[in-house]
Amino acid sequence: MTSLFQNYARRSVHLVKGRGTIVTDDKGKDYLDFTSGIAVVSLGHAHHALVEVVKRQSEKLWHVSNLFESPEQELLAAKLTEDTPFSHAFFCNSGAEANEAAIKLARKHTKKNVIITFEQSFHGRTFGAMSATGQVKVREGFGPLLESFRIIPYNDAQQLEAAIDGDVAAIMLEVIQGEGGVNQIDPDFAQLLTDLCKSKGILLIIDEVQTGIGRTGTRYAYEQTVLEPDIITLAKGLGGGFPIGAMLGSSELFQSFGPGTHGTTFGGNPLAVAVAQTVVDIVFKKKFLLEVEDKSNYLIEKLQASLSKDQYSIRGAGLLLGIECRDEVQSFIQQAETAGLLLVQAGANVIRMLPPLTVTYEEIDQAVDILATVLLAEKVAVT
Numbered sequence: 192m193t194s195l196f197q198n199y200a201r202r203s204v205h206l207v208k209g210r211g212t213i214v215t216d217d218k219g220k221d222y223l224d225f226t227s228g229i230a231v232v233s234l235g236h237a238h239h240a241l242v243e244v245v246k247r248q249s250e251k252l253w254h255v256s257n258l259f260e261s262p263e264q265e266l267l268a269a270k271l272t273e274d275t276p277f278s279h280a281f282f283c284n285s286g287a288e289a290n291e292a293a294i295k296l297a298r299k300h301t302k303k304n305v306i307i308t309f310e311q312s313f314h315g316r317t318f319g320a321m322s323a324t325g326q327v328k329v330r331e332g333f334g335p336l337l338e339s340f341r342i343i344p345y346n347d348a349q350q351l352e353a354a355i356d357g358d359v360a361a362i363m364l365e366v367i368q369g370e371g372g373v374n375q376i377d378p379d380f381a382q383l384l385t386d387l388c389k390s391k392g393i394l395l396i397i398d399e400v401q402t403g404i405g406r407t408g409t410r411y412a413y414e415q416t417v418l419e420p421d422i423i424t425l426a427k428g429l430g431g432g433f434p435i436g437a438m439l440g441s442s443e444l445f446q447s448f449g450p451g452t453h454g455t456t457f458g459g460n461p462l463a464v465a466v467a468q469t470v471v472d473i474v475f476k477k478k479f480l481l482e483v484e485d486k487s488n489y490l491i492e493k494l495q496a497s498l499s500k501d502q503y504s505i506r507g508a509g510l511l512l513g514i515e516c517r518d519e520v521q522s523f524i525q526q527a528e529t530a531g532l533l534l535v536q537a538g539a540n541v542i543r544m545l546p547p548l549t550v551t552y553e554e555i556d557q558a559v560d561i562l563a564t565v566l567l568a569e570k571v572a573v574t
């Protein structure tokens with residue numbers, strides 16, 4: 192019997208503690224956590240600086256309403272927007288909420304309704320974010336969705352041009368579709384998108400909920416492209432495991448989110464903001480980001496050396512990598528778990544690797560050894 196709604200397909204492991212990349216279950220078994228709670232625990236489990244800041248802030252103040260001023264939110268906003276096209280931030284509690292804010296702001300600012308999004312995208316589970324999401328399995332069974340999302344194939348130039356008319360407020364996309372299979376934006380498509388947004392006055396919203404905060408080796412994934420977003424959304428890695436979301440926007444949007452237009456009780460909570468400030472201070476250091484890039488290259492090389500190239504294709508950036516297999520990967524992920532390596536799927540055929548950004552080279556070696564052993568035994572890709 193369970194007292195929980197069965198809306199998650201939970202694995203039968205009960206994790207009770209963690210340190211760095213290692214998590215331990217209730218029977219004392221250790222695992223290498225290459226899920227990071229789905230790109231959340233960016234600095235690993237129980238990072239000393241985050242533990243300290245939670246302790247310190249929890250003794251000072253837990254909650255302040257957004258009725259009052261917040262120099263702490265101001266400081267976090269400044270850290271996130273420094274040296275970017277963005278000038279302002281709105282804080283919330285999750286990725287879906289950040290995307291809701293972006294959808295509302297884009298509609299209000301442009302006074303238009305249509306938002307173009309992409310097949311295989313994932314933007315969250317609330318009605319707006321679900322309506323934006325290009326996956327039937329997410330949308331099915333919930334009745335009429337929010338109108339005026341135009342969902343078109345990703346990286347399809349012709350369809351993009353055909354979808355644009357005078358009603359389009361914004362285009363919203365992930366630079367790497369995380370849930371949808373670790374699909375990367377094509378450079379040519381990114382150039383076309385940038386040109387169209389500029390020439391037609393369309394806002395560009397980039398959902399960096401999964402790719403942001405160092406996950407792909409730069410502060411934000413769009414920095415590795417020609418894309419010039421007006422809005423980005425953040426969540427997962429921003430709090431290192433503490434719930435927080437954010438929307439960053441350019442200065443021209445400032446007037447459209449005036450008093451009373453939008454809000455949330457918990458958004459920008461002092462505990463969440465204190466933790467996020469610490470995460471950003473650590474992750475946005477050049478040396479840290481270069482190391483993410485270096486570990487990524489090391490992991491890709493190890494994978495390529497251990498797996499035969501014609502059977503697997505590896506894609507993604509930074510420490511958001513996907514291994515596309517020919518067969519479904521669910522049973523493989525189960526086997527890897529038994530062997531002490533936690534992984535997550537992206538679509539039916541893709542194994543996603545999302546270690547903490549603080550993963551060590553030795554842990555990468557160990558993970559790839561487990562992966563290669565299990566893949567060979569399971570013959571996942573052999574058809």
Ligand SMILES: *Cc1c(COP(=O)(O)O)cnc(C)c1O
Pocket residue numbers: 284285286287288290313314315316365369370398399400401402426427
């Ligand atoms: C996880 C995710 C979301 C939803 O975030 P929640 O915090 O679960 O609401 C939105 N967009 C992307 C790209 C995500 O990966």
